[in-house]
Amino acid sequence: MDRLDAMAGFLAAADAGNLSAGARRLGVPLSTLSRKINDLERDLGTRLLTRTTRRMSLTSEGELYLEHARRILGAIDDLQELMGASGATVTGLLASAAAEGGAFEDARPGRHRGGWFNRLVNYLKDLA
Numbered sequence: 001m002d003r004l005d006a007m008a009g010f011l012a013a014a015d016a017g018n019l020s021a022g023a024r025r026l027g028v029p030l031s032t033l034s035r036k037i038n039d040l041e042r043d044l045g046t047r048l049l050t051r052t053t054r055r056m057s058l059t060s061e062g063e064l065y066l067e068h069a070r071r072i073l074g075a076i077d078d079l080q081e082l083m084g085a086s087g088a089t090v091t092g093l094l095a096s097a098a099a100e101g102g103a104f105e106d107a108r109p110g111r112h113r114g115g116w117f118n119r120l121v122n123y124l125k126d127l128a
Helices: 003-016 019-026 030-044 060-086 115-127
Strands: 049-051 056-058
Touching: 003 019, 003 030, 003 049, 003 060, 019 030, 056 060, 060 115
Parallel strands: none
Antiparallel strands: 049 056
16 A cells, blocks of 8 residues: 555545545545545554545544644655755655654655655655
8 A cells, every 4th residue: 555645545535525525636436545545544553534424524543644644745745846846866864753564664765656755755864
């Protein structure tokens, strides 16, 4: 599972107020978004959303996750824009306070397509 993609899907659903509208915003089938959020919840070991046939609401964990997801995805967007504008490459070591199996488990250079993710990983290394 691509954690950033799942995080963006969760954010879209939360902002839209329901999974269907979130899926439309992302241009993906409802079943795809639902599966991504289910996988994310399973990986986190907690429910982020309470779903019924008529409504969806955030759990307290979902509200906390949403707050952090906004910041993380916003920082990635800012960094991508900065890197695109400057063409710069950042380098350094990554020090993470994430627990084992946490957000940086897949943050190894070369694991993701596109240079922006690798540039992000290198940028985060310098923040430590």
